[in-house]
Amino acid sequence: MRSRASLPYVAPIPILALSLVALGACSGDESSSSMEPEAPGSTDRGSPEHASETGDESVIEAETDTADAGEGDAGAGDAGKAACPRVRIAVPPGNSVNVRQMPNTDASIVATLPNNSIVTVAQRTTGEVVSGNTEWFEISTNSKKGFIAAAFAKCTTAMPPVLKAPKEYHLPLECKSTARVSQGNNxxxxxxxxxxxxxxFALPVNTPLAAMADGVVTYLFAETGPGDPCYNGGPSSCFPYANYVVLRHGDGSASIYKHLNKVHVSLGEFVPSGKAVGLSGSTGYSTGPHAHVMRQQDCGAATSCQSISVKFADVPGSGVPSAGQTVTSKNGCP
Incomplete structure (x- = not known):
């Protein structure tokens, strides 16, 4: 059982390798807490899970990834770079990859990259064996240069995603999912x-919650788990311990997804509309399984921002569902 004595403050990390144009039992005022998230786990050891195998790759890019990192001629120089101009980070959800000063896991960490980041390859080289692979990529991201293990990256011709102002917002549910609104505006x-x-939204535990529009993860909290006194809901003292994700959108606003059972994204990650940010739960100040979702100002904090009205393109009529209404999502539908 975790101690509730303190929660460390961690400032949000810079968003790397992305081009940018730019809550309660739900009970009580959302402004009653300004707790910030801890950074997610990062890695360059162990076994990767390539995102291309999950079916999510095509959502973020217009072009198809070329070959798995490490396949074909791994020679350094212009030939290797031409065959692999960029790589996409491919690690398990919620993780990030360490960028090392040299191609080995003992070298200093110069940066971290969130899952699905796309970065430019300077050259392909060899280094320490990671998951049976000796290949490493020398990459550049913003003003930083370093090396990442090829075991956690995939060659691609796609360009980094550009965060644009959304044309519309959709329900925070996967395509064709239905849910009842248990509490609406006001x-x-x-x-x-x-x-x-x-x-x-009244939801069974572990229902996927989807991004309402394209966004970048600016805050998250994922520390409340099984055995924690606030894992299955609790009193007002549990308010700061709801797991959540906050996305920044291209129109300057943000959205929050709260009371999550599991978080599936990492800080700095680009999340396309319709992709799951995590699974619903009842963590924090909550009386039962549900999801608290809100569009809000990007005020430099996670849970103390002013909410903003939103109309969902997949809700008939006004676009604003009311309490008791059952809605069906078209978020991410073909």
Whole structure:
């Protein structure tokens, strides 16, 4: 059982390798906490899980990835670079990759890259064996240069995603999923004050929650797990311990997905509309399984920002569902 004595503050990491144009039991005012997230785990050891095998690759890029990192001629120089101009980070959800000063895991860490990042390859080289692979990539990201193990990257011709202002917002559910709105805007239980424009969706535990629009992860908290006193909901003292994800959108606003059972993204990761940010739960100040979702100002904090009204393109009529209404998502549908 985890101690609740303190929670460390960690400032948000810079967003690397991305081109940018740019809550309660739900109970009580969302402004009552400004707890910040811890950074997710990073790695350049162990066994990777390539994102191309999950079916998510085509969502982020217009072009198809070429070959698995390490396949074909791994020679250094222009030939190797031409065959692999960029790589996409491919690690398990919620993880990131260390960028090392040299091609070995004992070298200093100069940066970290979130899952699905696309970075430019300077050259292909060899180094320490990682997951049976001796190949490493020398890469450049912003002003940083370093090396990443090929075991955690995949060659691609795609360009880094560009975060644009969304044309519309969709329900925070995967395509064709249905849910009942248990509390809508101006709800008397907790949706007032800064949380006035929030929505609660009654959902079974571990229902995927999808990004309402393309966004970049700016904050997250994923520390509340089984055995924690706030894992299955709890009193107001559990308010700071709800697992959540915050996305920044291209129009300057943000969105929050709260009370998660599991978080599936990492800080700095580009998340396309319709892709799951995590699984629903009942963590934190909660009376039962549900998801608290809200569009909000990007105010430099995670959970203390003013909510903003939102209309969902997949909700008939006004686009604003009310309490008791059952909705069906078209988010990410072909």
């Amino acid at each position: 709800g008397s239980t907790s949706h007032f004050g800064k949380a006035r424009y929030a929505f609660d």
